[in-house]
Amino acid sequence: MTTNTKERVALVTGGSAGLGRALCTELARQGWRVVTDGRSEEKFTEADLPDGVTALVGDLTDAEHRATLLAEVDGLGRLDLLVHNASTLGPLPMRPLAEVEVADLAHVWRTNVGGPLVLTAALLPRLRASDGVLLSISSDAAVQHYEGWGLYGASKAGLDHVTLTYAAETGVRAYAVDPGDMRTAMHQDASPGEDISDRPLPETVVPHLLALLDARPESGRYRAEDFR
Template sequence: MTKNRRALITGASAGFGRAVALALAEQGWELILTARGGDALDKVRAATGAHAVVGDIADPAHRDELAAALGSGPLDLLINNASALGPSPLPPLDRYPIAELAAVLDTNVVAPLAVLQCALPAVRAADGTVVNISSDAAVGAYPGWGGYGASKAALDQLTAVLAAENPDLRIYAFDPGDMRTAMHQAAFPGEDISDRPEPETVVPALLHLLGTRPPSGRYLASELPVAS
């Protein structure tokens, strides 16, 4: 009998994390999901049959809960999707509140590494895959996006070094592009973002990445074929 593949997804209550969780559940994956929004996460849990752990990945106590939920079994996939945008409206760097910048870096850089450190033995046991969700703000100089972009640039570098240190695994930075999400709306308060694609339309590109397992690296959804 083929074993169920297991995945841990952070930030799984809404947006891209929710869309990925629903897609993997349809493929029969066993899911461990986490997010701060308990009510929204419970709806995803009900739709996917996942094990849901409510909490903030920036909280070490919550990461201990995730480690306990993982148990001793192998983990085929870790998706570090949870992110913090920072202040809204987005401030220029010369007026960026330093305490809020520290919080963005904690959530977008420190916490994903801490989650990976907890999960890495289980990922190794499965010859698994790690996906850190990046952004075009990591490589583009967009006014107002300095805090968030710096955090994603740091996450990209962290991902690249992790891949160099773990050549037996597949470790990706995945840039989904602009999407119609609550976070993206918060970046553009009061503006119409209905021209952005829904997160569900980006999932096939990620599924292609997971299915083909190319060399570790940074991949853009817009440059990947969709899964057949």
């Protein structure tokens, strides 16, 4: 499998806002070539991502869009880091499990688990050839039980399981990472009317993620704040 660039290459899903945008920006600043995606062209315009980041508009659950991402990575000839960051809370306002419909479950799991599962499968040859890392952004809701967060939390638990099973089955280094609370649009959507200005900005989480990548511990579930 040929390598077309000496620069490290990352694919970060959901890079138009929040933690995804912050991570893409810092990776590019450090000399990485970054491919990212998101559903809104308008958000990418607002994001003003730096040179070195290629942004592709599309939905991760769409097979044609995944093929476009794969082609972009193949054109670069390597993949050192795959980050599953894109996700959905599901129907808003968030609701108890007793009020969840099958269609809600299908949508959240298709986005938060299914998309990452099949995208990882497609990119495994590149990831393994570069001795790369699979990193999935998880949540404390994957292991704790909060009212209204059951659907989202179950999907993140599923993402954790998929991520670490890939590590067990293929030997690829894989991490499911809880980034902690952040001041993002998604968190505000989950907490309508609540003042979340005391939460740290996503940019403050990025150094912890990069410290994790530098440390390269054994595959597992980690908290970002434990790496400095």
